Amino acid sequence: MEMNKCENDSEARSLNFIEQIVEKDLAEGVNGGRIQTRFPPEPNGYLHIGHVKAICMDFGIAEKYNGVCNLRFDDTNPAKEDTEYVETIERDIAWLGFKWGQIYYASDYFQQLYDLAIRFIKEGKAYVDEQTPEQIAEQKGTPTEPGVASPFRDRPIEENLRLFEAMQRGEIEEGKMVLRAKIDMANPNMHFRDPIMYRIITSHPHHRTGRRWNVYPMYDFAHGQSDYFEGVTHSICTLEFEVHRPLYDYFLDQITGPNFAGLSPYGPDYRPKQREFNRLNITYTVMSKRKMLQLVKEGLVAGWDDPRMPTVCGLRRRGYTPQAIRNFMDKIGYTKVEGMIDQGLLEHTIREDLKETAPRVCAIFDPVKLVITNYPSSLLCGEGQGGVCEPLVAENIDGHPELGTREMPFGRELWIERGDFLEEADNKFYRLSPGGREVRLKASYIIQATGCEKDAEGKITTVYATYDPDSKSGTEGGNRKTKATINWVECNSALDAEVRLYDRLFAVENPSAEEGDFRDLLNPDSLKVVTAKVESSLRSELHAPVLKDGIEQENHYQLLKQGYFVVDPDTTAEKLVLNRTCSLKDNYLK
Ligand code: ATP
Ligand code: MG
Numbered sequence: 091m092e093m094n095k096c097e098n099d100s101e102a103r104s105l106n107f108i109e110q111i112v113e114k115d116l117a118e119g120v121n122g123g124r125i126q127t128r129f130p131p132e133p134n135g136y137l138h139i140g141h142v143k144a145i146c147m148d149f150g151i152a153e154k155y156n157g158v159c160n161l162r163f164d165d166t167n168p169a170k171e172d173t174e175y176v177e178t179i180e181r182d183i184a185w186l187g188f189k190w191g192q193i194y195y196a197s198d199y200f201q202q203l204y205d206l207a208i209r210f211i212k213e214g215k216a217y218v219d220e221q222t223p224e225q226i227a228e229q230k231g232t233p234t235e236p237g238v239a240s241p242f243r244d245r246p247i248e249e250n251l252r253l254f255e256a257m258q259r260g261e262i263e264e265g266k267m268v269l270r271a272k273i274d275m276a277n278p279n280m281h282f283r284d285p286i287m288y289r290i291i292t293s294h295p296h297h298r299t300g301r302r303w304n305v306y307p308m309y310d311f312a313h314g315q316s317d318y319f320e321g322v323t324h325s326i327c328t329l330e331f332e333v334h335r336p337l338y339d340y341f342l343d344q345i346t347g348p349n350f351a352g353l354s355p356y357g358p359d360y361r362p363k364q365r366e367f368n369r370l371n372i373t374y375t376v377m378s379k380r381k382m383l384q385l386v387k388e389g390l391v392a393g394w395d396d397p398r399m400p401t402v403c404g405l406r407r408r409g410y411t412p413q414a415i416r417n418f419m420d421k422i423g424y425t426k427v428e429g430m431i432d433q434g435l436l437e438h439t440i441r442e443d444l445k446e447t448a449p450r451v452c453a454i455f456d457p458v459k460l461v462i463t464n465y466p467s468s469l470l471c472g473e474g475q476g477g478v479c480e481p482l483v484a485e486n487i488d489g490h491p492e493l494g495t496r497e498m499p500f501g502r503e504l505w506i507e508r509g510d511f512l513e514e515a516d517n518k519f520y521r522l523s524p525g526g527r528e529v530r531l532k533a534s535y536i537i538q539a540t541g542c543e544k545d546a547e548g549k550i551t552t553v554y555a556t557y558d559p560d561s562k563s564g565t566e567g568g569n570r571k572t573k574a575t576i577n578w579v580e581c582n583s584a585l586d587a588e589v590r591l592y593d594r595l596f597a598v599e600n601p602s603a604e605e606g607d608f609r610d611l612l613n614p615d616s617l618k619v620v621t622a623k624v625e626s627s628l629r630s631e632l633h634a635p636v637l638k639d640g641i642e643q644e645n646h647y648q649l650l651k652q653g654y655f656v657v658d659p660d661t662t663a664e665k666l667v668l669n670r671t672c673s674l675k676d677n678y679l680k
Contacts, residue, residue, distance in 0.1 A: 106424040108147065108326060108365055112155055121323045121360055125157025128322050129183070129190070130164045130313070133175035133297070135379035136394045136401040137182045139415065139436075143370040146419040147326055149188040158191035160320060165197045166312050168296035176297075178394075182402040185641055186412045192320075196312050197298050199319055202353070203307045204258065206315065206345060207269060207287055211250045215344065216287060217243055218253040219270050226268075229275075230283050236276035237283045243272065257290050260304040264290045269305070273340065281337045287311040314338040315345065317362040318354050325364045329428060332366045339364075367424040373433045374594040374613075375400045376601050381608060390609060391595070397658075397669050398595040398616050408592060409646055409656030409671030410436075414443035430600060434678035441676055444646050444654045449486035449496070452532060452577040453624040453649040453668075455589070457505040459581065460522075462537060464556045465502040479583055483564070484533035496627040500534050503581040505623040510576045511553045513542055520573035522553065530572040532650065536561035577650050583626035587666040590658065591618040624649070624666065631657045631666055646671070 105113065116123055129148040131141060152159035161183065165171050183190065210216035219226065219242045231237035245253075254269055256262055269288035277283060288305045295301050317325045325338075345353055346361065354360060376382065377400055385391045385399070394401050397408035405415065418439040422431055469480045479499030486494045506522075515523035522529050522539040530536050537555040545551050560567040597613040598604055604611055628647070635642040635657075645657045653674050658667040 103420065103423075106367075107426070108151065108324070108367060108424060109154070111365060112151055112324060115323075116155065121356070124321070124323055124356075125152060125155045126321050126323045127152050127157065127159045127326060128162045128194075128317065128320065129159060130162045130196075130316075130327075131179050132164045132167070132170075133172060133179060134167070134170040135175060135383060136178055136403060138377050138379075138382070138400045138402065139372065139405060140370040140377045140400075142186065142402060142415055143419055143422075143424075144326070144328065145183060145186060145188060146416060147367065147424060149190075151324060151326070152191075157323075159188070160192045160194055160322075161190040162194040162196065162316060162320070164309070164313070164316075165195050165296070165298065166306050166309065168291055168294040168306065171297050173297050178403065182406075185406060186402065186415065194316070194320060195298060196307075196316050197296060199312070199316055200299060200303055200307070202319065203312060203315060204303075204305070207254065207307070207311070208251070210271065210287070210344070211254060211269075212247060214247060214272065216250065216254075216269055216271050217245050218250050218257070218267050219243075219284075220267050223265070226286075230280060231275070233278060233280060239275050240270070240284070243275075243284070254288070254305070257288070258303065258305045260292055262290055264292045266290070271311075271341075279333065279336055281310070281334055282340070285310055285337060310334060310337050311341060314341050314362065314364070318342060318345065321354060321356045321360065322362045323360075325362050327364060327366055328369045329366045329426065330369070331364065335364045335366070366426070368426060368428050370422070371428070371430045371600075372400065372436065373430055373599045374596045374601075375433065376596070376608060378602070381602075384609070388609075390612060397590070397592050400595075406644065407656070407658065407669065409444075409644065409654060409669055410440050411443050411644070411646070414440040417443065432678065433594060434676075437672045438676055438678040440672055441654065441674075444648065444671070447493075448646040448648045448654055449494070449627075450488070450648040450650055451496075451625050451627060452498075452579050453587065453589070453622045453652060454505040454507055454577065454579050454584075455620055455622045455652065456508045457579075457623045458508040458511065458550055458553060460504045460506045460511075460537075460553045460555055460578065462502050462504070462555055462557045463540065467502070479580055482534050482562075498533060499580045499583040499626055500531075501580045501582060504531070504578040505581055505584055506553065506576055506578050508550070511539060511542065511550065513550070521576055522555065527574070528558075528570075528572045530561075530563075530575045531557075531578050532575050533563050534578075535559070535563075536567075536570060536572060579623045579625045581623075584623040585626055585628055585666055587622050587624045587628070587668050588660075589620050589622045589655070589668045589670070591620065591670045592616060622649075622668075624668075628666060631661060632663050635659070648674070 127148040129145050149159045219240050229238040268286045270284045271287050273282045275283050286308050291306050292304050395403035395407045479501045482498045482500045483495050484498045511522040524539050524541050528536050528538050535557045537557045540554045542550050543552040593616045594613050595616050596611050598611050601608045601611045647655050649655050654671040655668040658669045660667040
């Protein structure tokens, strides 16, 4: 078995470019050899697999280099944020198996940031602009043409102070004024053209600070400072922030040094550094929070945790394991080049993981009854089954007794797949046909079909066969070879399961690149529901989920010939619900 393949892969892989930077910093004793990262989600939506790429980086660096990774909620826009999201983000990260040091909120720093803004105003480095957002945008210029200065740019300091304080007191209407940094309207980096530091938001209370604040800091003014207050050494983010980095450094330049001692506990030489890597994009899905929210709100999916969603809770419900997701991140790696990852690689990774661990059980999706006419009722005992079955034993994964066995009740009447029987077949058909070949029933006996019965419409209702009592698997006769093995489930003990067959959410490779409405590109066949007959060993799933470290555990199965499945939380004491994680066929390596 290739049990440790992925672990070996990751040990053997060369350092990614961020790890190289970290090792160099450690070698040079930068920031006293301290390693501190943060994962900074905005609590305005659910985490998706793109975020997991950042999580694996931020937490991974801390784990690997004996540092700490904190969780910081970047909650500077009360209009979109909610405690609901804070809770799901924590739950998802814990499920992925990462442990944060502290939990911080950007809103913890609202007072400090406000005081800094006042300080900027007093030093002539910020001004209150009364223009409309459109006017401000128009004056920005283009990368090749300089911008135009606002008529309010040279307001006296006293007036700026008075207006900014009035903004905070709630005396100015939302959208009427902003505080801008006075930097350089001709700078080739557009982010330097007097970026907005603060805006007014009075329409929504903040999920933590309520109505305490009427002005809220913008990302650029909040992020670097928050890093600095906390002592972050490596502020790792995605490539779209690369053009923000000079501004990140500019704001830090203004607050570090002797004048500002005391803002951070790490002394005058300490300095956080921003580093950027490529975002994750995956085919046949969307990862924009806005689009995902639309899918949820409009009922186009069943919720944030719909198994077709690229969210962490969706992947979890689809049957992805934390290990598979982490292995996937290891495989794709971190670079400075944006690209698109084939969803097939994600599916390949979960197959690789589940093939080693998921018990393989029988489930019949399109059942037809098989009656074994020469089966003696004297063999029927199997107490738990009410004296109607012969208790056979099957290995969870063939050839691996160490992975456990289970009881597979056998009897006179079985469910088999309709497609495994043909009334008239040529000699290329190796499965059941009257007068045809011998066929092995998975982990049990060899049978031969003798005939069938049909209803008025000509649909086959029952298949008849005889069995060879000396051919039982696990006995000497069990070694006899047949051309085909078919799956079966004993009728009296079988369990009905609702099986949700999920496929890709979108019909096109890159829905974000297409013209028109992305909702028109949804795959109409992304969910089919069938009722299957499954073997009685799955009866144990009709219980409350098992908790491990307070986290509900998902149970995975391979339904033979059908694919990998996970038990859905909709399962009750009466009804089993299974979700298809992926099919068995792997086209990725081709
Ligand atoms: P938005 O800012 O539009 O709300 P976002 O996807 O950037 O959405 P954040 O909560 O700000 O969401 O992201 C938190 C962290 O996750 C950031 O550091 C961001 O760079 C990273 N991240 C977000 N999307 C991806 C992605 N597709 N691939 C890698 N990292 C990502
Ligand atoms: Mg963001």
